[in-house]
Amino acid sequence: MRPIRPGDRGPAVTEIRTVLTGLDLLVPTAPGADEFDSHTERAVRAFQQSRGLSVDGRVGAETWRALDAARWRLGARTLYHAVPEPLTGEDVRSLQERLLEMGYDVGRADAIYGVRTSRAIAQFQREVGLTPDGSCGPHTMNALRRLGRKVVGGRPQWLRESDAIRQSGPTLVGRTVVIDPGHGGTDPGVVVPDGSLRWTEADLVYDLASRLEGRLAAAGVRVQLTRGPAQEDCLPDVDRTELANSLGADVFISLHVDEHVNPAAEGVATYHYGTDNGVTSATGERLAGLVQREIVARTGLRDCRTHAKAWDLLRLTRMPAVRVEVGYLTSPTDRARLVDPRFRDRVVEAVVAAVQRMYFPVERDVPTGSIDVSALRAVVAAGTVVD
Numbered sequence: 001m002r003p004i005r006p007g008d009r010g011p012a013v014t015e016i017r018t019v020l021t022g023l024d025l026l027v028p029t030a031p032g033a034d035e036f037d038s039h040t041e042r043a044v045r046a047f048q049q050s051r052g053l054s055v056d057g058r059v060g061a062e063t064w065r066a067l068d069a070a071r072w073r074l075g076a077r078t079l080y081h082a083v084p085e086p087l088t089g090e091d092v093r094s095l096q097e098r099l100l101e102m103g104y105d106v107g108r109a110d111a112i113y114g115v116r117t118s119r120a121i122a123q124f125q126r127e128v129g130l131t132p133d134g135s136c137g138p139h140t141m142n143a144l145r146r147l148g149r150k151v152v153g154g155r156p157q158w159l160r161e162s163d164a165i166r167q168s169g170p171t172l173v174g175r176t177v178v179i180d181p182g183h184g185g186t187d188p189g190v191v192v193p194d195g196s197l198r199w200t201e202a203d204l205v206y207d208l209a210s211r212l213e214g215r216l217a218a219a220g221v222r223v224q225l226t227r228g229p230a231q232e233d234c235l236p237d238v239d240r241t242e243l244a245n246s247l248g249a250d251v252f253i254s255l256h257v258d259e260h261v262n263p264a265a266e267g268v269a270t271y272h273y274g275t276d277n278g279v280t281s282a283t284g285e286r287l288a289g290l291v292q293r294e295i296v297a298r299t300g301l302r303d304c305r306t307h308a309k310a311w312d313l314l315r316l317t318r319m320p321a322v323r324v325e326v327g328y329l330t331s332p333t334d335r336a337r338l339v340d341p342r343f344r345d346r347v348v349e350a351v352v353a354a355v356q357r358m359y360f361p362v363e364r365d366v367p368t369g370s371i372d373v374s375a376l377r378a379v380v381a382a383g384t385v386v387d
């Protein structure tokens with residue numbers, strides 16, 4: 001084939017221009033423009049450079065093949081590992097870039113669907129519960145799309161968590177939530193004398209936990225507390241996580257209140273699993289964000305934000321797990337709120353709303369503070385999502 005070169009006209013030039021325009025290398029002009037002008041030549045050179053081809057500004061057989069491959073948009077065809085002539089194209093490159101972002105090993109994004117890409121896809125398919133055949137068809141594409149941008153940088157095991165949650169639907173009925181009132185037994189946690197009274201963290205969080213238990217049970221959730229109100233020993237965190245794991249819990253919520261030598265320190269903070277080098281539980285982080293935002297919106301506690309921690313309690317639990325520090329018992333402002341049962345009810349409603357929102361698909365999520373938790377069961381029974 002004679003290379004198509006500057007000065008040429010015809011349908012082949014129109015096609016070349018269309019592909020280059022689609023790649024943003026050529027400013028769109030009148031459709032059907034069929035002249036290989038200087039703009040086209042510059043675009044061809046840029047394209048050749050980006051593909052590692054020899055840069056001569058003409059479209060010979062090699063450049064033509066590369067342009068042809070560049071036409072494919074991800075999802076337009078099923079990708080698989082073809083032998084001996086592997087599939088190549090812009091869609092393969094997009095897929096490889098996406099897999100790299102998610103932490104899969106595809107080597108380099110070279111636009112060739114080789115063994116490594118096929119293996120990475122099979123691994124992804126296993127993680128999300130699809131047949132690991134190593135080819136990328138509509139189901140795999142859907143799974144990739146559903147995961148969206150949220151999981152960029154996430155480890156594969158966190159992907160499975162997020163995807164499983166999204167696939168499980170919005171209902172709370174039949175889910176298991178383990179509520180962990182912190183401390184207990186011989187360990188009262190934070191203790192603050194108040195006149196003749198004595199407030200303890202262990203008692204306050206137990207009260208919160210039992211209110212939460214009631215609300216969740218009313219929404220059809222199976223609830224388990226990690227301790228009773230007057231337990232003799234204080235269960236170590238490791239045992240609490242073991243309990244949650246053995247029950248196959250869907251969510252783990254640990255409740256604490258904080259303390260500080262400075263009585264001006266106040267506010268709510270929520271913790272999820274994560275490490276300093278950026279590894280984080282995507283679902284834990286999402287739940288923490290929802291809990292934090294709902295509590296701040298519904299109670300007016302100061303927003304001390306969410307934080308990643310590698311504590312045993314968060315690390316060893318095999319489900320989305322958060323620890324909430326609901327205010328400072330050492331702050332006169334927070335204490336006045338915490339000792340008010342109506343305030344504790346609002347905290348509990350916030351947590352229920354957050355747990356519910358975690359099961360809403362991201363695109364159908366609702367504004368913070370908008371869920372009427374007393375109506376949850378009816379909503380769920382009607383099979384609709386509030387939106």
Ligand SMILES: [Zn+2]
Pocket residue numbers: 182183189190201256257
């Ligand atoms: Zn505590």
